[in-house]
Amino acid sequence: MTGNPTWGIVSTVRGPTPDILRFVAYHLDLGVDRMYIFLDEPNSAAFGALDGHKKIDVHTCDHRFWASRKRDRPQAHQTRQTANASFTYRNTDLDWLTHIDMDEFLWPDRPISQCLAEVSDDLPGVRVRPIEALASGEDEYKAFIPQGLHREKLVQTIYPSFGAFVRGGFLSHLQGKIFARTGLPKISFRIHNLLQNGEPLPCKAELPGVDICHRHAPDWDCWLAHLPFRLECGSYRPGMSPNVPRADGGMNMNELLTRIDAENGVDGLRSFFDEISGADPEVHARLEKFGMLRHRPLNLNAKLAKHFPGSA
Template sequence: MTTWGLTATILAPTPDILRFAAYHLDQGAHRLYIYLDADTPDAYAALKAHPKVRVQTCDAAHWKRLMGRRPDKHQARQTLNATHAYARKAEVDWLIHMDADEFLVPDSSVTAALEAVPATTTSARIRPMEQLGGTQSAFKAFIPSDGNRRATVSALYPTFGKHLKGGFVSHVAGKLFVRTGLDDITVKIHNAFQGDQMLPDAAELTDLSLAHCHAKTWDAWRAAYGYRLDKGSYRSELKPATGPDKGGMTLHDLFRWLEAEQGEAGLRAFYDEVIGDSPDMRARLTSHGLLRLVDLDLDASLMRHFPEAAV
């Protein structure tokens, strides 16, 4: 039987860490390789006690072993830890790097999706669906790049659509399962390399989705906004969805412009049109066949695997 696991570098409260772990254990993960980006003793103790989890606190000794010092950028820390997890003696057939706000949602099972991948294929990509802010169960589906994506995005988001990749505020690249046992592998955020070459011809796992809980509420989105603007998914060096010659801006520049011109009201207008759950948003998505309703039921998973943390 095909086995799979995941690796994640996590900076989050203990309940969120354990919900993430518990949910994927329920989905059939054979191993979880969890790297705690800060000392989180309660999460460490709970994870350490679980037979399918390998947990590491990323302290000074850990970073000294990996590269001599702690990288400043969290993206570099994620890459180093994911590559370290892949280089361990293989305990699974497939390994994926994920974030703690991402959850695998299969049509049948993760194992079944991976067993359908041809034996000669070394990687398999999962596309995201993005959570609507203010709900736990409604998501906007991934729009394939089939020639109609831009028109669909413009229809869904008439004010801000030209600045959005695939209609998402977060990534559309998804995440990558990599078959274990390959030499000289570097696992990055959305891709993997063998030597200096990206792994070719990843299979598209159309019966498996990545539920990305990027913005749970307006308050949560606003609280994370500054960090994302400076160091995360809205940072200035990322490319725009539409070129400047066609009126496009990076999200970084768009948000800076909205703040300068409209202040907080501009950011709220963006959130309401693009992110927030509402009857209008659901109707727009439904009209294009893009509304997904999924009950992750994270608290139930938490109770099954880490009941002491669910009290």
Template sequence: MTDLPTWGVVATIRAPARDILNFAAHHIELGAHRVHVYLDAPESQAEAALRDHPKCRVIVCDDGYWRRRRKRAGRPEAHQPRQSINATHCLRRRPQVDWLAHIDVDEFLWPDTPLPGQLAALPDDCLSARVRPVEALAPDPDAPPPDGIRWFKSCARLAGQRRDETAEIYPGYGAHLNGGFLSHVAGKVFVRTGDPEVSLRIHNAFRHGEMDASPPEMPGTRLCHLHATGWAQWRDTYAYRIAHGSYRAGLRPAAPDGSGLNMHALLRMLEDEGGEAALRRFWREVCVATPALRARLEAHGRLHAIPLDPAAARARQFPGIT
């Protein structure tokens, strides 16, 4: 009998210790053979805990690290190239697994069946395989979810179907949204390790500089993205995201056919026309698991109840870290 493949994750992270260890613990308990964390800023408590865990590997991305990686160029200003450089460094240096997924600290793999079996079933010549996201909905205080459950939303893969469903599910803002998501719908990829000519970006794998354009899907695994879990959390991250992150200017319009406004233009327009109140109206229609939104999502098969609890995994894997 052929041994099943091993898998791991790599992430570049700037976050509190609790969030870093939530991420690591969840994937350890899922069966990751290695969790590679590149600390984009020092976090001594998380670093010490990760170094003590046999499944984890940690690199602190200080000035010395970037001088070694990039000589005179040093540390890239934007976080997106830092993520890609670090993921490729891990992939080529010593991933210690057969398959490596490049994901973020607020993303959690959620397979229906064990990942080794899913990865073993991929074609032998497959370089990478795509995992599609589901985006977290914030709980409605007037209609909370059942104990232990988080609500997530998904969207259709095909652009035309996604456009039509988005218009029905989000009537106020659907013309400017891609699947009703605030963040990416592309998902992330697992990449097969061992080829020194392969590199990683945010959403894709490359070989000899050419993107792996049509990786097979992994329908048995979802990527739970905790992009907007509550108004306070979303508002705290808003300024950075609109200046440098997933809402930054220059990105193409979010609608799958390229029409409408991009997220930056939409949010700026809302702020200009109605200030904080307009942002709250947008937030409630798109991001809060109200009974009305859940009903519309469920009618299209886009509502998911997932018992994701990374804090409980952290308590088991890293006891004493609160």
């Protein structure tokens, strides 16, 4: 291959039009070669703004869309996401493709195409780890702590009340997302992994110099508003594995948050959020002490105005 490889993003999105456009505008500004946007519900305003852009393929996932794919609309949003990502993988002409969500923003220390050019030819995919937004409102994120002998001790030192129950000190995922090398046979996406012929591919190598700024819970109101959905069928849904064995008192996030709510109501949930999100000044101070703070000004509104003027 001559020159740097091409890369793209596939996302199945729903929500306010400005949020969708901010997500797209940010990555256009980052230099993405193509964005494949699947609107999970009809949104004429978003479709109108995106349709016709030379770097954007936009689809409305209505009844006709799923009928054209010769399948019923999957009930679980995760299945819809992975179906759209796998379909895109099979039909793209780009060199690399990643599936990320609308609250995830890639942050590289150099052009992503340069990062991908350095990936060994024998790797089918590389992983990008998340950093998670704090509730400080200051473009601050907490760093990913690699798994090792000292991770649990550090997490429980920073978050003394709830750290033992929250994997890696993150409200959401630690696994990150995958950049998949295209052109491989029988590939399908999962949310955090790749399958080939139905079997997991070993995508353990990480892409140096690239983070995912995950804005899972940028403030209390946002987190509380999304909590019922996440408890029912999202990232805190029943059936997830606990952080520590149940024999040692472990609970998954669904069990933990349900118990907090039952015993202490909204005040208890607020205490949990303030600690794990870093809104508590003492927690914020400990994050700073241990070198866990990252400043990542995304400048979303400026990029929205640049790429979609008049849409705010």
